[in-house]
Amino acid sequence: MVDTRISRRAALMGAATVGAWIASPARALLQAGETGRVPASIDALIARMTIEEKAGQLSLMASAWGGSKAVALNPPTNGPSFESQVEEARLGQLTGVFNGNSARMARIMQTAVMNGSRLKIPLIFAADIIHGHRTIFPVPLAEAASFDPELARRTAEMAAFEAAGAGIDWNFAPMVDIARDQRWGRGVEGAGEDVLLGQLFAAARVRGFQGKSLRSTEHMLATAKHFAAYGAAEAGLDYNTVDVSERTLREVYLPPFKAAFDAGALSTMAAFNELSGIPATGSEWLMTRLLRGEWGFRGFIVSDYTGDEEMIAHGFAKDARDATKLAFLAGVDMSMQSGFYRKHLPDLVRSGEVPTARVDESVRRVLAMKAMLGLFDDPFRRIDERRESARSMTPRARALAREAGRRSIVMLKNDGGLLPLPRGGKRIALIGPFASGQHNLNGPWVIYGDDEKSVDLATGVRAALRNGNALLVAQGSGVEEPLAGGIEQAVEAARQADIVVLALGESFNMSGEAQSRTEIIVPEPQQRLAEAVAAIGKPTVIVLKNGRALALAGAVANAPAILVTWFLGTETGHAIADVLFGAYGPSARLPVSFPRVSGQQPYYYAHKPTGRPNPRGEKLEEYKAHFRGITNTALYPFGHGLTYGRIEYSDLALSSPQLAANGTIEVRARVTNRGRRPAEEVMQLYIRDKAASVTRPVRELKAFRRVALQPGQSQTVRFRLRPADLAFIGRDNRPVIEPGTFDVWIAPSAEADGVQGTFTLA
Numbered sequence: 001m002v003d004t005r006i007s008r009r010a011a012l013m014g015a016a017t018v019g020a021w022i023a024s025p026a027r028a029l030l031q032a033g034e035t036g037r038v039p040a041s042i043d044a045l046i047a048r049m050t051i052e053e054k055a056g057q058l059s060l061m062a063s064a065w066g067g068s069k070a071v072a073l074n075p076p077t078n079g080p081s082f083e084s085q086v087e088e089a090r091l092g093q094l095t096g097v098f099n100g101n102s103a104r105m106a107r108i109m110q111t112a113v114m115n116g117s118r119l120k121i122p123l124i125f126a127a128d129i130i131h132g133h134r135t136i137f138p139v140p141l142a143e144a145a146s147f148d149p150e151l152a153r154r155t156a157e158m159a160a161f162e163a164a165g166a167g168i169d170w171n172f173a174p175m176v177d178i179a180r181d182q183r184w185g186r187g188v189e190g191a192g193e194d195v196l197l198g199q200l201f202a203a204a205r206v207r208g209f210q211g212k213s214l215r216s217t218e219h220m221l222a223t224a225k226h227f228a229a230y231g232a233a234e235a236g237l238d239y240n241t242v243d244v245s246e247r248t249l250r251e252v253y254l255p256p257f258k259a260a261f262d263a264g265a266l267s268t269m270a271a272f273n274e275l276s277g278i279p280a281t282g283s284e285w286l287m288t289r290l291l292r293g294e295w296g297f298r299g300f301i302v303s304d305y306t307g308d309e310e311m312i313a314h315g316f317a318k319d320a321r322d323a324t325k326l327a328f329l330a331g332v333d334m335s336m337q338s339g340f341y342r343k344h345l346p347d348l349v350r351s352g353e354v355p356t357a358r359v360d361e362s363v364r365r366v367l368a369m370k371a372m373l374g375l376f377d378d379p380f381r382r383i384d385e386r387r388e389s390a391r392s393m394t395p396r397a398r399a400l401a402r403e404a405g406r407r408s409i410v411m412l413k414n415d416g417g418l419l420p421l422p423r424g425g426k427r428i429a430l431i432g433p434f435a436s437g438q439h440n441l442n443g444p445w446v447i448y449g450d451d452e453k454s455v456d457l458a459t460g461v462r463a464a465l466r467n468g469n470a471l472l473v474a475q476g477s478g479v480e481e482p483l484a485g486g487i488e489q490a491v492e493a494a495r496q497a498d499i500v501v502l503a504l505g506e507s508f509n510m511s512g513e514a515q516s517r518t519e520i521i522v523p524e525p526q527q528r529l530a531e532a533v534a535a536i537g538k539p540t541v542i543v544l545k546n547g548r549a550l551a552l553a554g555a556v557a558n559a560p561a562i563l564v565t566w567f568l569g570t571e572t573g574h575a576i577a578d579v580l581f582g583a584y585g586p587s588a589r590l591p592v593s594f595p596r597v598s599g600q601q602p603y604y605y606a607h608k609p610t611g612r613p614n615p616r617g618e619k620l621e622e623y624k625a626h627f628r629g630i631t632n633t634a635l636y637p638f639g640h641g642l643t644y645g646r647i648e649y650s651d652l653a654l655s656s657p658q659l660a661a662n663g664t665i666e667v668r669a670r671v672t673n674r675g676r677r678p679a680e681e682v683m684q685l686y687i688r689d690k691a692a693s694v695t696r697p698v699r700e701l702k703a704f705r706r707v708a709l710q711p712g713q714s715q716t717v718r719f720r721l722r723p724a725d726l727a728f729i730g731r732d733n734r735p736v737i738e739p740g741t742f743d744v745w746i747a748p749s750a751e752a753d754g755v756q757g758t759f760t761l762a
């Protein structure tokens with residue numbers, strides 16, 4: 001029987017294509033299920049494949065379609081022309097391409113394969129949809145600040161809706177790397193420094209991208225990346241050596257991956273870095289023993305961009321052939337961009353160095369995934385030019401971007417209740433390199449978004465003001481270089497105004513891949529601008545643009561009000577104005593600690609106590625763990641964020657002083673809004689294991705809850721802990737639950753006192 005969907009597409013595909021497809025062996029795979037069960041027909045297909053065709057199914061290349069921004073995001077290569085890439089696809093040398101542009105491109109390539117290739121195995125189209133396809137949502141780090149994984153699930157789902165509409169089957173996201181060193185530029189792509197937050201956001205994003213069914217034309221396959229510990233690069237230098245103990249690996253860096261796989265992610269990407277001496281791409285322990293053996297992962301593993309080739313530079317592989325063999329035998333199913341697999345696997349199989357059965361296994365995984373994505377059912381199912389434009393930037397998507405934007409903004413400081421600002425009656429000077437202009441709104445890793453569709457800060461503020469003419473705008477400075485006459489102009493604008501809003505920070509390309517910084521500060525020329533404007537003495541709000549935690553100093557740190565606004569995407573200006581003028585009360589929290597100075601890096605709240613902790617407070621004691629002249633604490637710790645209310649914590653109570661081995665304990669506290677505006681407070685529960693067979697962090701986040709409070713309202717909030725919540729990785733690198741004494745806090749941040757109690761685990 002002819003599949004009706006294919007018939008319906010005949011007009012678009014052309015009758016010859018349809019005929020060829022219906023007659024093809026791959027068509028036999030129509031019934032591939034959702035279960036991951038590999039249909040027998042896949043093995044029949046594999047049996048017909050040459051070794052070259054098999055290696056082709058394990059080779060993924062960047063799209064050669066002109067006009068894509070993809071080349072600029074990765075090291076440029078002297079790749080083939082689009083025509084020759086189409087020919088490669090037709091010859092079965094490609095499993096698919098990534099970061100191409102548009103359904104049109106996908107249609108040309110898929111048609112060539114369906115018409116002209118021997119076995120007619122559909123191509124898979126991949127892309128980096130990190131925080132939105134056409135509608136750009138806040139960068140992942142910003143969304144993590146919402147402390148609301150459901151928000152991330154919704155934006156991921158919307159991104160999938162747009163991207164799958166444009167022919168994309170497979171997304172290289174979410175990035176679930178924990179980032180504890182803010183010098184590293186790629187922290188912006190993840191959920192920050194904390195394990196629990198990392199797990200929850202990893203799972204939420206996977207659910208959003210993949211939905212309930214991979215066959216859905218509104219969803220796409222997710223990739224948990226970069227496996228593993230890429231975020232632990234020494235000194236935060238991208239691509240640098242990682243040397244962590246197996247315990248730290250299992251306790252900190254791996255749990256978000258596990259959460260992503262448990263949520264259903266069926267692909268993962270091998271990390272660029274070496275891990276304690278072995279490049280991740282060549283680590284049989286990581287890719288096969290741990291991932292497939294211990295965790296039972298059933299999806300497939302792709303290398304990162306030339307990750308197999310890079311094992312030569314690592315000094316691990318002798319040459320290209322050796323790199324191929326090492327990566328493949330370690331368990332990396334598919335090679336991205338080097339072309340090594342299609343070049344060297346056939347010969348490695350012929351010489352007996354790589355067993356045919358292993359190649360068949362990897363091919364089976366890849367074909368099973370294509371089947372699960374519904375590509376054998378209809379290779380064009382996500383390729384539809386009309387749907388591509390119909391789904392692009394709908395009002396619903398823009399509204400979600402605005403909602404996500406304002407819920408990602410963290411208010412660090414609001415002395416004297418300067419915020420929210422009045423909508424009228426005051427003249428506002430909006431100053432700084434990010435005051436206006438659309439270039440730095442979307443942030444890093446945007447391939448398909450359009451700067452010109454994004455709302456800048458000046459536009460957002462003007463729209464919020466009763467009288468848009470009351471706004472003065474002055475650039476004041478470049479991002480990393482001074483602007484001739486800029487400071488004078490800015491000072492003049494500040495003089496004329498009642499209130500100054502200073503938009504400072506990092507440009508979109510100061511974070512992201514290969515953008516590590518030694519000094520995580522507001523760049524010098526902007527700091528000078530801030531000092532000059534502060535000298536005028538007007539009430540000043542700092543609006544930070546940033547892809548990482550920053551070490552704030554001088555006039556920036558001392559301003560009465562500070563908002564962290566990251567990169568919020570399409571609706572940036574509206575989202576910031578919503579918070580500035582009080583249409584929305586800030587409710588986000590820092591997913592990364594803001595240190596006092598750059599030299600504290602890596603600084604994260606869940607650090608170990610050391611044998612010589614400096615007592616809490618500002619006083620420095622000799623021969624205690626601190627740098628010269630500063631306490632080793634955060635300026636603004638993980639979890640910090642103010643609201644427009646005035647929140648008080650009180651009355652911590654435990655259901656019992658003891659938690660039984662198979663029991664639960666309830667920890668409750670009262671939270672009250674003593675302010676005059678409504679607030680949404682994110683209450684956080686932290687524990688500390690006082691003495692254990694392996695030393696434990698000074699605090700660990702175990703739960704959090706968002707509570708909406710009207711002025712004067714008070715609420716008792718209850719959390720439950722079970723012994724499993726107190727588990728850690730023990731001496732034998734396995735999880736263990738040990739009896740002992742635990743401090744517990746319910747607090748507004750990782751370093752705030754909040755309210756505290758103690759219990760024992762029997």
Ligand code: BGC
Nearest residue numbers: 074099128172225304305513
């Ligand atoms: C990045 C990956 C990305 C890949 C493809 C690499 O440079 O590390 O995160 O998915 O390129 O664009």
